[in-house]
Amino acid sequence: MGRPPCCDKVGVKKGPWTPEEDIILVSYIQEHGPGNWRAVPTNTGLLRCSKSCRLRWTNYLRPGIKRGNFTDHEEKMIIHLQALLGNRWAAIASYLPQRTDNDIKNYWNTHLKKKLKKLQTGLDGQNRDGFSSFQPTITKGQWERRLQTDIHTAKKALCEALSLDDTKPSTSCLSELKASNGYYSLTRPSQATQSSTTYASSTENISRLLEGWMANAPKPAQTNSETTQCSFNNVVGTDSSSEECTPRAANNNEMVSQGAFDSLFALDSSTPDVSPSMSIDESTQFQSETNFFQDESKPTFEPPVPFSILEKWLFDESLIGQGHAEALNIQQISLEDNVNLF
DNA sequence: AAGTGGGACAACCGCAGTATA
DNA sequence: ATATACTGCGGTTGTCCCACT
Numbered sequence: 001m002g003r004p005p006c007c008d009k010v011g012v013k014k015g016p017w018t019p020e021e022d023i024i025l026v027s028y029i030q031e032h033g034p035g036n037w038r039a040v041p042t043n044t045g046l047l048r049c050s051k052s053c054r055l056r057w058t059n060y061l062r063p064g065i066k067r068g069n070f071t072d073h074e075e076k077m078i079i080h081l082q083a084l085l086g087n088r089w090a091a092i093a094s095y096l097p098q099r100t101d102n103d104i105k106n107y108w109n110t111h112l113k114k115k116l117k118k119l120q121t122g123l124d125g126q127n128r129d130g131f132s133s134f135q136p137t138i139t140k141g142q143w144e145r146r147l148q149t150d151i152h153t154a155k156k157a158l159c160e161a162l163s164l165d166d167t168k169p170s171t172s173c174l175s176e177l178k179a180s181n182g183y184y185s186l187t188r189p190s191q192a193t194q195s196s197t198t199y200a201s202s203t204e205n206i207s208r209l210l211e212g213w214m215a216n217a218p219k220p221a222q223t224n225s226e227t228t229q230c231s232f233n234n235v236v237g238t239d240s241s242s243e244e245c246t247p248r249a250a251n252n253n254e255m256v257s258q259g260a261f262d263s264l265f266a267l268d269s270s271t272p273d274v275s276p277s278m279s280i281d282e283s284t285q286f287q288s289e290t291n292f293f294q295d296e297s298k299p300t301f302e303p304p305v306p307f308s309i310l311e312k313w314l315f316d317e318s319l320i321g322q323g324h325a326e327a328l329n330i331q332q333i334s335l336e337d338n339v340n341l342f
Numbered sequence: 343a344a345g346t347g348g349g350a351c352a353a354c355c356g357c358a359g360t361a362t363a
Numbered sequence: 364a365t366a367t368a369c370t371g372c373g374g375t376t377g378t379c380c381c382a383c384t
Contacts, residue, residue, distance in 0.1 A: 016352070016378080038369065054370075055353070090372055105373075106351055 013047040017056050021046055025053055026061055034062075059100045066098035070107055078104055079112060 017025075028044045034057060037050040046053065059065075070078070074096055081092045089101035089108075096104065 014354070036369095049354095050369085051355095052353075058371095059352075087373065101372075102352080109374095110350055 011047060012049050012052075014052075017048075017060075021048065022056070022061060025056060029057060029061075055102075059102045064098055065100060065103075067103070070099075070111075074099070075112065078108060079116065082108060082112075 024044050024046055025040070028040060032043075034054075037054040040046065040050055040053045041048055048056075077096060078092060081095055085091050087105075087108075089105040093099055093101040093104050
């Protein structure tokens with residue numbers, strides 16, 4: 001028996017979301033929190049299906065999302081993780097907490113696939129990055145087998161990706177992820193500029209509407225649409241770095257009250273520094289204490305269990321030679337598990 | 343200046359897994 | 364144990380925008 005549609009198809013609006021709808025959805029979630037999506041259209045009067053509301057929130061409106069150009073580091077992470085995990089975008093996204101699976105999937109399909117294909121034809125037969133058997137397109141199940149055969153090379157490659165910046169310790173990428181979760185900018189200035197303009201087109205209207213909506217904010221609202229945009233982008237965690245927007249706006253005394261947005265999302269976008277030296281567990285705890293939206297809607301930096309294991313595994317492997325029994329155990333367990341898969 | 347093709351990305355569709363009554 | 368409801372996920376499509384002719 002087929003599952004009925006998630007909502008009555010009649011009278012359900014489709015297509016791009018309007019700023020007005022966004023505001024309705026955001027304000028509802030601010031009040032009730034994400035979840036129980038079934039009730040959202042009913043309670044808000046939105047003529048959208050619950051699924052559409054959830055997707056809009058998780059892929060677009062949820063705070064902490066970074067939009068715009070992918071950094072080289074992110075790109076490499078995706079490439080290596082895709083090689084390791086296949087098209088499991090949600091799993092890959094869990095390693096890039098500020099990116100949505102949809103974003104990563106789109107980026108892979110529009111950029112990386114071509115890029116790798118080009119690279120592959122260019123090198124034609126040569127091993128690249130240690131991925132002797134890497135193929136841009138793989139069928140379901142193939143990745144599992146490849147995971148077995150290439151487990152070591154993939155690990156190595158991922159390890160490289162995780163420590164791309166040679167000047168940093170091997171946990172550098174982890175630190176960056178954490179920092180970016182606190183709305184630090186990961187992008188190069190040029191990228192930030194470009195990406196924010198991309199997003200501006202879709203947020204400008206929302207920002208304008210928010211001006212009126214935020215009339216009760218503690219501080220006077222700004223008149224400068226650019227600063228409005230920056231502020232909103234900060235809230236939704238877009239690519240506009242706070243470093244880029246805030247000081248300029250503050251100088252002009254035009255910046256919209258950050259506190260207003262903070263209260264809107266019950267989330268301090270200027271979250272206290274997540275120390276780069278903070279452990280994964282600490283970071284996780286910090287997140288869960290400060291960001292209920294993210295916890296609810298997406299495994300943002302939920303310590304992907306696999307991640308900690310993977311990281312530990314990667315780091316420990318380098319110590320195997322030094323006789324780390326634990327590392328060996330992890331490796332053994334992994335290999336045993338792999339065998340059991342067949 | 344207008345038309346066209348391709349790229350980028352938001353959104354939808356449908357299946358699978360899980361929760362609940 | 365079963366049916367139904369809900370959520371998550373990956374694949375695909377539709378639309379907008381921009382560069383090129």
